[in-house]
Amino acid sequence: MAAPAASVPASRRTLGRDRRQEALAGYGLVAVPMLLFLVFQIGSIFFAIYISLWKWGPLGPTGLNPFRGIRNYQTILSDPIFWKAITNILYYAVIWVPLTMAIGLFLAVIVNQKIRGQTFFRASFYFPAIASSAAITTLFIFIMGPEGLFNGVRQALGVNPIFSLFGFPSNYNWLGESRTAMNSIIILNAWTTSGTFMLFYLASLQSISHEVYEAAAIDGANAWQTFWRVTFPLLRPGHYFVATVAVIGALQLFDQAIFVGGSGGEPNNALTTPVLFLYRAAISDFNFGYAAAVGVILLVLIMAATLIQRRLFGQAPSW
Amino acid sequence: MTAPAPASAATPVSLAPQASGTAAVASQPVGDRGARTRRILAYVLLIGYALLMFVPFLWTVVTSFKTSPDAVRLTFIPDPITLEGWNAAFNGLSPGLIQLFFNSALIAAVVTVTNVLLGAMAGYAFARLRFPGRELLFILVLATLMIPDQMRLVPVYQVLVFLGLVNDNPTNYLGVVVVLAISASSIFLIRQYFLTIPRDLEEAAKIDGAGFFTTFWRVMLPLATPALAAVAILQFQGTWNGFFWPLIVLQTPDH
Numbered sequence: 001m002a003a004p005a006a007s008v009p010a011s012r013r014t015l016g017r018d019r020r021q022e023a024l025a026g027y028g029l030v031a032v033p034m035l036l037f038l039v040f041q042i043g044s045i046f047f048a049i050y051i052s053l054w055k056w057g058p059l060g061p062t063g064l065n066p067f068r069g070i071r072n073y074q075t076i077l078s079d080p081i082f083w084k085a086i087t088n089i090l091y092y093a094v095i096w097v098p099l100t101m102a103i104g105l106f107l108a109v110i111v112n113q114k115i116r117g118q119t120f121f122r123a124s125f126y127f128p129a130i131a132s133s134a135a136i137t138t139l140f141i142f143i144m145g146p147e148g149l150f151n152g153v154r155q156a157l158g159v160n161p162i163f164s165l166f167g168f169p170s171n172y173n174w175l176g177e178s179r180t181a182m183n184s185i186i187i188l189n190a191w192t193t194s195g196t197f198m199l200f201y202l203a204s205l206q207s208i209s210h211e212v213y214e215a216a217a218i219d220g221a222n223a224w225q226t227f228w229r230v231t232f233p234l235l236r237p238g239h240y241f242v243a244t245v246a247v248i249g250a251l252q253l254f255d256q257a258i259f260v261g262g263s264g265g266e267p268n269n270a271l272t273t274p275v276l277f278l279y280r281a282a283i284s285d286f287n288f289g290y291a292a293a294v295g296v297i298l299l300v301l302i303m304a305a306t307l308i309q310r311r312l313f314g315q316a317p318s319w
Numbered sequence: 320m321t322a323p324a325p326a327s328a329a330t331p332v333s334l335a336p337q338a339s340g341t342a343a344v345a346s347q348p349v350g351d352r353g354a355r356t357r358r359i360l361a362y363v364l365l366i367g368y369a370l371l372m373f374v375p376f377l378w379t380v381v382t383s384f385k386t387s388p389d390a391v392r393l394t395f396i397p398d399p400i401t402l403e404g405w406n407a408a409f410n411g412l413s414p415g416l417i418q419l420f421f422n423s424a425l426i427a428a429v430v431t432v433t434n435v436l437l438g439a440m441a442g443y444a445f446a447r448l449r450f451p452g453r454e455l456l457f458i459l460v461l462a463t464l465m466i467p468d469q470m471r472l473v474p475v476y477q478v479l480v481f482l483g484l485v486n487d488n489p490t491n492y493l494g495v496v497v498v499l500a501i502s503a504s505s506i507f508l509i510r511q512y513f514l515t516i517p518r519d520l521e522e523a524a525k526i527d528g529a530g531f532f533t534t535f536w537r538v539m540l541p542l543a544t545p546a547l548a549a550v551a552i553l554q555f556q557g558t559w560n561g562f563f564w565p566l567i568v569l570q571t572p573d574h
Contacts, residue, residue: 024450029443030441030456033440034459037503042463043474044466048470048473058477059480115362124369127376131560132561134562143375254563278472292474295467295469298469298470302467
């Protein structure tokens with residue numbers, strides 16, 4: 001693939017020129033995208049690490065003695081709010097990822113059957129996924145408020161005695177109380193994202209050959225056995241892909257948290273996530289060095305999670 | 320509603336009906352009556368779940384025509400029907416709703432065009448042209464998929480400040496655009512599609528005396544229309560719904 005040497009036999013000279021032109025065309029076509037990637041993606045990692053070692057404001061290093069070394073990291077790791085954010089996000093990830101994967105897989109298996117109105121069901125299950133996080137969270141705040149649709153429906157259904165058994169009054173504010181705020185966000189995101197996971201699983205389901213199902217049928221397996229013994233294990237690449245995407249997404253929870261709880265992660269930091277913590281340091285406190293350090297920690301966390309999953313579930317998917 | 324069905328290159332799923340293996344197993348005769356009851360029960364559950372997906376949206380539309388005291392009531396017909404809410408949304412905001420929609424549409428349209436154009440260029444080069452360092456550059460592109468947006472917040476914001484693309488209308492729009500101008504997934508999707516196009520077509524073009532750019536522009540690009548359309552749809556929807564980068568870069572009252 002290397003460019004040909006300077007002196008080539010006359011017969012091969014045109015070929016060499018061709019090669020050189022091809023390489024030039026290649027560099028020309030990738031130049032602009034690669035420049036943008038280098039500045040805004042690859043370069044930003046190194047720049048973030050550099051900034052994280054300083055006391056840094058919007059206009060560069062600030063203060064008399066701006067170099068802080070690893071002290072930004074020390075401050076973060078001894079901040080109880082940061083640990084609250086980590087606990088919150090781990091709780092969210094541990095519940096939301098399996099829940100949403102299970103719903104997505106269930107929906108995919110259902111709409112993969114020969115059923116009437118298959119297109120309608122696929123479209124309607126995917127429907128919440130196309131709404132923007134801003135629009136759907138606003139809608140959700142409206143539904144879960146003290147006088148919202150959810151409280152109205154349980155009133156109309158007469159199930160309030162059951163709810164009061166658990167200490168929820170009839171005008172309970174689901175997003176405004178710390179013990180239910182994060183759980184409500186989990187339900188919101190399971191609702192909106194299960195359609196996307198359904199699509200991923202559908203792609204994976206359709207790559208399973210019909211022959212294995214025929215073999216299972218000949219062996220007398222019922223639908224339940226076929227699912228657990230044949231479909232589920234054969235979906236392994238699909239599980240790996242969906243789980244990876246889900247965990248990376250979960251650790252970056254931000255939009256819904258800031259819409260519901262503002263930049264303070266209200267109520268009572270129940271909705272403070274690492275990204276919200278980072279946002280607060282950067283935009284509210286203009287403490288860029290500190291925020292960059294949080295970003296580096298987040299990057300390490302996400303890469304660690306991705307590597308652990310790779311170890312646990314093995315090979316990357318083939319598609 | 321545009322379900323991203325044309326995105327066949329990335330997710331080989333269409334929303335069209337398709338026979339499947341599990342169906343053959345599931346619909347084995349179990350006895351006519353039992354099967355029918357189960358079937359009806361299954362449809363009731365499916366329709367119920369589909370309604371659960373739709374009702375909140377329907378509820379929002381209905382409520383938008385209600386008066387404030389009526390809005391908390393659990394009725395599906397507004398009484399009285401009013402356009403107050405719509406009036407407030409269109410005339411009560413500053414800047415106006417039309418302006419806000421225009422902002423989103425403008426940014427989404429520009430970002431879609433740059434992604435399709437730059438994605439096609441880089442996708443073609445990575446799929447077809449041979450040049451030293453190609454594999455390394457492509458791995459770098461893919462690696463960017465792992466970098467969380469939020470980690471980039473501070474350095475990218477800082478670079479945009481250096482370039483003078485923050486806080487200064489209208490150049491801050493340019494700031495959002497350069498950050499989102501090209502994504503690795505656009506390049507990847509288009510590259511994968513180019514790989515499936517037979518080489519014969521390029522060779523024919525070459526014999527006819529076309530150079531690399533002519534071949535790319537006149538022969539390959541038209542053939543890649545499905546992939547370009549998929550990228551355009553995904554990018555437009557993603558950018559239109561985007562919140563994070565506009566929030567960061569357009570931190571002025573007039574976003």
